[in-house]
Amino acid sequence: MAEGKRKEEWSRYSCSNKGCRDYGVTGKGNVRLERYYGRNGVALLRCKTCMKTFSENRGTPLFRLRLPYEKLREVLTSLVRCGSIRGTADTVGVNKNTVERVVKLAGAQMKRFNDFMLRDLRMNQAQCDEFWTYIKSKRGVRMTRVRARGTSP
Template identity: 35%
Template structure:
């Protein structure tokens, strides 16, 4: 069953646009080839929309679990081709899902940052914190030239380990 409280009207001209828990979203029916996707309805403006319309899953013809697996692999640093092999998908499909998820994250982050109401003092505190983190972060060191494991240089004796 769909949790209607989580959804909002995507119609920008609706007076309840972007607002959750207003009681204006209702279940309208099912759609899709096997009627497995939920169709919602805004009682305020009358617009019908897919339950996944404002998510990264909208318009993709893959199961939600497969999309989540692709995003999880990308977050873990697994490459596009390796992810495609592991999940039995085409690399272009995996790339398209990752790009769509990235665009969705960027739009969500942008809307969250624009709706953030901070005073000038709070912004200054935040900037100082970020700047200090960069200064206090330990410098990245390279193991090149050490001859130790992983350096790519051959060992000349057992004492090099």
């Protein structure tokens, strides 16, 4: 990966230290790459203003998750298809507790996202669902319908 390309990517990050005067400010050039760490090669970033370090994954479901990204994708895909935690663990070859942790992390992130969409865009739940259905159709992505137990399609 070209160094210039990676340097440009860091401008979209902001300092995660609430005590920093550049907290939440993107594009200022105060965030730089410190090093990569872990088996997934996660970037450890440093704010030039307050000198604190933070992970590029902070605030995402990937934060503090040691599972390889490919395995995480398999877990999430299997969950969508079969909907069973134990079945997903058996299919993917991970511990049931790992699948439960992924579900909790992804669920918490989706709740924050949904709350943001409903609050800041003044949408109710039905409007939010319609919005994402429209976005997915424009991208050409096939949406998977998740059915509740005991209901027919």
